Amino acid sequence: MELPQQARVVIIGGGVVGCSVAYHLAKLGWSDVVLLERKQLTSGTTWHAAGLIGQLRATSNMTKLARYSAELYMGLEEETGVATGMRQVGSVSAALTAERLEELYRAAAMARAFGVPVEELSPAEVKERYEHINLDGVKGGVWLPTDGQADPANIALALAKGARQNGATVKERVKVTGIARTGRRVTGVDWVAEDGDRGHIACEAIVNCAGMWGHEVGRMAGINVPLHACEHFYIVTEAIEGLTQMPVLRVPDECAYYKEDAGKMLLGAFEPNAKPWGMNGIPDSFEFDQLPEDFDHFEPILENACNRLPMLAEAGIHTFFNGPESFTPDDAYHLGLAPEMDNVWVACGFNSIGIQSAGGAGHALSQWMDSGEKPFDLGDVDISRMQPFQGNKHYLFERSKETLGLLYADHFPYRQKATARGVRRTPFHHHLLERGAVMGEVAGWERANWYANDGQEREYRYSWKRQNWFENAAAEHKAVRENVGMYDMTSFGKLRVEGPEAEAFLNHVCGANMSVPVGKIVYTQFLNARGGIEADVTVTRLTETAYLVVTPAATRLADQTWLRRNMGGFSAVVTDVTMTEGVLAVMGPNARQLLQAVSPADWSNEVNPFGTAQEIEIGMGLARAHRVSYVGELGWELYIPAEMSGHVFETLWEAGQDHGLKLCGMHMMDSCRIEKAFRHFGHDITCEDNVIDAGLGFAVDLSKPDFIGKAAVAARKESGPKARMVQFRLTDPEPLLYHNEPIIRDGAYVGYLSSGNYGHTLGAAIGMGYVPCEGETAADVLGSTYEIDVCGSRVRAEVSLRPMYDPKAERVKV
Incomplete structure (x- = not known):
């Protein structure tokens, strides 16, 4: 068996996805590409796929990739001479x-x-x-x-031929038996051919395109690839x-x-x-x-x-026919650079949409590998969204029973997975359940989404209209706006960045200035070289040499990986400390009175101002009180040692009975934040959204020495935004918004909502979304007439560039 002893990249797996990756890398001029297939090309799942080519996916970028696939397949036959059977039949x-x-x-x-x-x-x-x-x-x-529809096997064979025509090596009946590693890098793969030949290929990177073998190949490479056939x-x-x-x-x-x-x-x-x-x-x-x-x-x-x-x-x-296909825990495929290693890439777990996805996935991954940066937001499918526990085989077995069927299930808003639940619990889990919590799940975390009233069923009744918890969430929203509410934020990621150069390192990675006094909390973003937003976090200076970075629950691993990959020569370490502390948010105009009832600390503005953290006593325990708010009201996030969390909850709950304290869930938090036009990472802000366009330029300090993205932010600030994040309020209080509803400006479709929810205080559905405006002033943007397309009906909307609720942010600082 003649195989090269060295390659720039080895692709493991010769299904349609592996062939697509090889094709696209070869097209980019990667001549030393080697694809190894254990048996025959397409012999895993590609050969028995139905070959449906749908172009509409759940997000704009996934739709872009599906459309690219269809266009690619239409031209492959002419390029390679292999018939793909691609027909746009509708x-x-x-x-x-x-x-x-x-x-x-x-x-x-x-x-x-x-x-x-x-x-x-x-x-x-x-x-x-x-x-x-x-x-x-x-x-x-x-x-x-x-x-359309196409011949799956022939698409793969056409891609393989195209890869060969552009210099790639494609070998069948060669199985990868081992992957050599040094630290966080693979150095090569061991292989054995069916004829008994053996060998080793030294390589600079590998791509796991092993389909339903992807989990096993991932383990060989030291990475987690959660999927199950x-x-x-x-x-x-x-x-x-x-x-x-x-x-x-x-x-x-x-x-x-x-x-x-x-x-x-x-x-x-x-x-x-x-x-x-x-x-x-x-x-x-x-x-x-x-x-x-x-x-x-x-x-x-x-x-x-x-x-x-x-x-x-x-x-x-x-x-x-009965054949196996691989499914992931969230029904989205896995693409990108694995967080555990620095040169192991993944493209597998395609959940029965591999044919329609393969062209676009190979295209996007090859661009990412070639440039070192994601070509656009791939958060839906980025492998870094998967949590380590999701590689557990029992978990995957239980979850896979559900995920196949979810492809054709009703895709209701707020729909929760029913299988493989209860894996990650906060210290308050049983306290919340005892008081009516109805749980949702994010990244395996059980989180209270809303609270049932006495005698009310504790489960979701899904609908596209107002669901059975709508009034419950409205009451929780009202409590936070008018009195005091408490909710569990433990699931949010907590990364401790520590070391003699922690300040310099964070100044390199963050847009805002980290040279602040101990106890100061800074809202900031991690930016990429294009000025796009890789993470949206708060950073609290704990000591001269230690900071706490708080991230969304779902992006903790991705954010930790970003920090580690950009560490360079800085003398600092990053440690996940998420479960060392429970976190309770106490929010509302009467939050101060409740906290004064259980703590001797001084909660006044003079001693405890907004944007600072204080060590406090509470009940008979200790905590750290962070005065920040994602709901736009006076309040504190209390960071409590895990072993004291139960005691502090009971202390607050008991005292709260005299203050009208209401337990609240994540639905309340989202409806409050959207009234304040606070951005939601992954929806409103992503790696392709420039921080200036996102309206977050205030969180970037361009007077700092060089930091990641500085030049791009300065250039966009100079040129003006190409788009503006706009807040929309429907003039009809009845329709509901979720996200992706089209934005119509002066009668023309110009974009879509990045997020939506009901604003119970503002009295209508609220949406957020980007409006293209290159060369226009803010007044130009606001001077137009806007409608939102809700299920085919155009609904007039009021617009604002400032938060419609408390635009001067006076309520958080009272």
């Missing part, structure tokens, strides 16, 4: 419930914002687009004319006389999709209770394998399908 999605119809119509509005052609359909129009459908129960649907079923009928090319049909309420192929019909399913597979590992001999049939499992899907498409009742079944 797709119809049909709704059987009013809730599903609202979901589809909201998705249609989102498509318009993202530039994807779309058309809402009445039941009769569904029938016009898909003549074979039985309209029983159909409420309507949507038509996406640019969706599940059985995926479809049937193919005998040839049906007179059947011509048809659009793809999806009926998610019946967990089914339909694809015409060469005069036959393929019926696939994403059933709500999936069957995990490969718990004891995947057999070494696996190649183009099928799993045992389970007709009993598939029969309910087939029964509904024969009613929905009566032709199926008459057609014979040619193939009953």
Whole structure:
């Protein structure tokens, strides 16, 4: 077996994703690219994929990548001579419930914002687009004319050929058996060929494209790749006389999709209770394998399908197929540089959308690898969002039962995962449950989202309208605005940055100035070289040589990784101390009176001003009180040693009975923060949003010596913003906003909302989003007429560049 002894990169896995990564790196001029496939190209899951090419995804950037895939596949045949079977046949999605119809119509509005052609359909129009459908129960649907279908295996083979044509080496029947590592870098891979040859390839990086083997290959490379294989079923009928090319049909309420192929019909399913597979590992001999049939499992899907498409009742079944595919804990694929290593990249876990995602994923990853920077925001799929515990095999087994079915489940706002829950709990967990907490989950953390009243059921009733907790959250919101509320913030990440050069290091990484007195709290961002926002944090100076960086719960690992990768030669260390302290936020105009009742500390403005942290006594314990607020009211975040957290909670709760104290959840926090136009990282601000455009220039000190992003921020400040973050308030109090609703300026679509919630004090739904405005003044932006497209209806909106609630921030400083 002839293989090079050295390579710039070794790609492990020859499915459609691995072939795409090889193709795109080779296109960028990486001539020493080696792809190794343990058996034959496509022999894992690619070969049995259904080949659906949908272009509308949940976010703008994921849609951009899906659209790129479709465009790439259209031209691959001409480039390589390999037929991809790519045809833009369009797709119809049909709704059987009013809730599903609202979901589809909201998705249609989102498509318009993202530039994807779309058309809402009445039941009769569904029938016009898909003549074979039985309209029983159909409420309507949507038509996406640019969706398509293709031959999955041939797409992969075309990409592999294109990679070879551009200098890459693609070798089949070569298994990677070991990965050599030194510190945080891999140095090479050991391989063995089927003919018995063995060898080692020294390399500068590897890419894990191993599909359902990705978890195992990740362990070999020292990284965490949480995914699990599940059985995926479809049937193919005998040839049906007179059947011509048809659009793809999806009926998610019946967990089914339909694809015409060469005069036959393929019926696939994403059933709500999936069957995990490969718990004891995947057999070494696996190649183009099928799993045992389970007709009993598939029969309910087939029964509904024969009613929905009566032709199926008459057609014979040619193939009953069951093959494995990999699924991740959150149904988003894994892409990017693994946080545990500095030259191990990942592109796997594609949750049954690998074909439509592979082109774009390979394109984005290759650009990231080539430049060292993400080409745009990839937070949805960045592997650094995964928490270490999510690699636990029992956790993955339990969660995978649910994630396959979630692809076609109702995608209600605030929907919580039902499986693999209760893994990470704060010190207050049982205290909150005893008092009515209804939990949600973020990064494995159980967090109180809202509190049920006595006698009220403690669970979500999902809807696109006002959900069953709407009034509960409104009451919690009112308590924080008018009296005093308390909520658990323990899950937020806490990173201790310590060392003789901690100040200099943080001044290098942060936009704001970290040369502040002990006890000072600074709101700041980590910026990239383009002035984009990599993290949104508060930094508290604890001592001359130690700082505490507080991050969102979901980005703690990503933020810690960013700090470590930018440490350079600074003499400092970064330590995750999240669980050393419980955190209770006490917020509201009467917060001071409650805290005075349980602590001898001086809570006055003179001694305890906004933006400072004080060591305090509370009850019979100790804590550190941080006077900051994400809800826009007077209040403190209390950082309490974990062992004293229960005592402090009980002390505050007991004293709070005389002060009208109300326990509050995360829904309240989000509705309050959006009234204050506080940005939400991952929605309102991302790595591609310049800090000036985001309206956060006040948090950057350009008088500091050089820091990451300084030149880009200075340039944007000089040129003026290319877009402005605008706050919107609907003039109709009834409609609800979530995010991605299109923004219409003077009758033209100009963008979409990055976040949305209901402003209970402002009396209507509130949204935030960027409005392009290069060369315009703030007055120009505010001088236009704005509407928001809510589920196809245009709703007038008032706009502001300053917070609509307490624009001068007087309430937090009283």
